Amino acid sequence: GAGVSQSPRYKVAKRGQDVALRCDPISGHVSLFWYQQALGQGPEFLTYFQNEAQLDKSGLPSDRFFAERPEGSVSTLKIQRTQQEDSAVYLCASSFTQREETQYFGPGTRLLVL
Amino acid sequence: KNEVEQSPQNLTAQEGEFITINCSYSVGISALHWLQQHPGGGIVSLFMLSSGKKKHGRLIATINIQEKHSSLHITASHPRDSAVYICAVISNFGNEKLTFGTGTRLTIIP
Numbered sequence: 634g635a636g637v638s639q640s641p642r643y644k645v646a647k648r649g650q651d652v653a654l655r656c657d658p659i660s661g662h663v664s665l666f667w668y669q670q671a672l673g674q675g676p677e678f679l680t681y682f683q684n685e686a687q688l689d690k691s692g693l694p695s696d697r698f699f700a701e702r703p704e705g706s707v708s709t710l711k712i713q714r715t716q717q718e719d720s721a722v723y724l725c726a727s728s729f730t731q732r733e734e735t736q737y738f739g740p741g742t743r744l745l746v747l
Numbered sequence: 748k749n750e751v752e753q754s755p756q757n758l759t760a761q762e763g764e765f766i767t768i769n770c771s772y773s774v775g776i777s778a779l780h781w782l783q784q785h786p787g788g789g790i791v792s793l794f795m796l797s798s799g800k801k802k803h804g805r806l807i808a809t810i811n812i813q814e815k816h817s818s819l820h821i822t823a824s825h826p827r828d829s830a831v832y833i834c835a836v837i838s839n840f841g842n843e844k845l846t847f848g849t850g851t852r853l854t855i856i857p
Contacts, residue, residue: 664843666843666844666845668845668847674849675751675833675835675847675848675849675850676790676833676835676845676847677847678844678845678846681842681843681844683842688842689841689842689844692844724790726790726845728843734843735780735792735795736780736792736843736845737792738782738789738790738791738792740787740789741789741790
């Protein structure tokens with residue numbers, strides 16, 4: 634399809650395990666965002682890429698969180714040594730460019746850390 | 748205090764009623780989005796506004812930049828409108844990231 638896709642859709646991890654979440658943005662979209670949504674809350678910003686450059690990572694909650702977009706398309710959000718408080722839905726969004734462009738959201742990855 | 752506040756948090760109405768959801772924000776913005784999120788997580792952008800009013804079908808969104816306030820209206824509401832509606836803003840400063848409100852859970856009863 635032509636939309637933003639994310640994988641896996643669901644991930645159950647044991648505490649301390651590393652996880653990798655993938656986002657495939659819409660082809661040609663320059664901007665890519667990762668957001669974290671805790672249960673019952675609105676999403677919160679994690680990090681932002683423009684092409685392959687990570688321009689803002691101010692929302693990453695700790696140094697256990699790492700994101701990359703090496704070729705300016707697919708992005709991976711990695712969480713090392715997962716903790717229970719990392720349990721959330723991780724949303725990826727992309728937009729063509731410019732500040733006033735619509736952001737298109739993926740279906741999210743629901744992460745549960747036991 | 749959150750930068751983006753929505754009211755009400757929860758809203759239950761009968762089918763056919765006129766619905767209003769409000770959003771207030773405290774920062775200067777370049778654009779405001781209204782988003783719809785159904786159970787299961789998928790988020791769909793309904794509107795993006797920087798001024799005035801937009802209409803799409805039974806949905807109307809308005810924004811008052813001076814008062815830092817936006818409203819989303821649904822006319823002739825239907826059970827399929829049941830979802831969480833989220834207001835999100837793009838600040839004048841920094842990158843294009845969205846800052847979200849906590850959402851309004853709307854339930855339309857047949």
